[in-house]
Amino acid sequence: MENPFGKVTALEAVMEFFHDGMKVMFGGFGGVGSPPTLIEGILKKGVRELILIGNDTGFPHIGIGQLVSRGRARKVIASHIGSNPVAGQLMNDGKLEVEFSPQGILAERIRAGGVGLPAILSDIGMDNEIVSKDKPKVSLNGKDYLIETALTAEVSIVYAKRADVYGNLIYDKSARNTNPLVAMAGTITIAEVEEIVPLGSLNPDEIITPGVFVDYVISSQGVNWKWAWE
Numbered sequence: 187m188e189n190p191f192g193k194v195t196a197l198e199a200v201m202e203f204f205h206d207g208m209k210v211m212f213g214g215f216g217g218v219g220s221p222p223t224l225i226e227g228i229l230k231k232g233v234r235e236l237i238l239i240g241n242d243t244g245f246p247h248i249g250i251g252q253l254v255s256r257g258r259a260r261k262v263i264a265s266h267i268g269s270n271p272v273a274g275q276l277m278n279d280g281k282l283e284v285e286f287s288p289q290g291i292l293a294e295r296i297r298a299g300g301v302g303l304p305a306i307l308s309d310i311g312m313d314n315e316i317v318s319k320d321k322p323k324v325s326l327n328g329k330d331y332l333i334e335t336a337l338t339a340e341v342s343i344v345y346a347k348r349a350d351v352y353g354n355l356i357y358d359k360s361a362r363n364t365n366p367l368v369a370m371a372g373t374i375t376i377a378e379v380e381e382i383v384p385l386g387s388l389n390p391d392e393i394i395t396p397g398v399f400v401d402y403v404i405s406s407q408g409v410n411w412k413w414a415w416e
């Protein structure tokens with residue numbers, strides 16, 4: 187009989203993929219759409235020296251900001267850190283390296299990583315020494331561009347409203363944000379979801395992230411499991 191639980195596993199089982207010094211890519215915008223149970227698990231495991239890739243650093247006690255505020259990251263690649271004053275202080279103190287990338291460019295760099303492209307071209311920041319410093323450039327059809335490298339990670343962590351046991355994901359309104367892109371760009375992608383349903387229970391037209399991009403599914407704390415097996 188086919189395993190009815192598919193890619194669904196326990197938090198403890200996926201914690202083996204997290205280690206010091208690794209790259210972790212995360213979904214979320216200001217903490218909305220970030221996976222709380224996975225972040226808590228990383229905190230409890232005590233993983234350090236992380237390179238975090240995502241839209242922002244959340245808030246000091248919300249989302250990925252918890253890892254930053256507790257000094258677990260050595261570098262962040264994000265579009266902004268302004269909502270987390272602890273991140274700003276760590277950066278100014280030389281304790282956190284921050285690579286800023288404009289939000290649209292950041293999203294496209296993640297998408298490029300997810301589809302196997304090595305880089306993208308952009309003319310944003312060409313006239314800004316801070317943005318363009320040390321970045322390779324290329325001319326194409328008489329116009330100059332910056333070469334923005336694609337982004338990938340050893341593990342991507344995402345948050346979804348609903349998943350089936352194969353890992354097909356449906357997101358909840360604005361909590362969708364960067365999660366679909368992040369799900370594509372991890373060597374291993376772990377989805378934390380609020381509700382897990384049997385295969386065939388989801389409307390195919392509502393699925394945003396196909397299960398082919400998802401390796402493991404875990405449940406959020408206190409969720410409603412809907413196993414319809416007889």
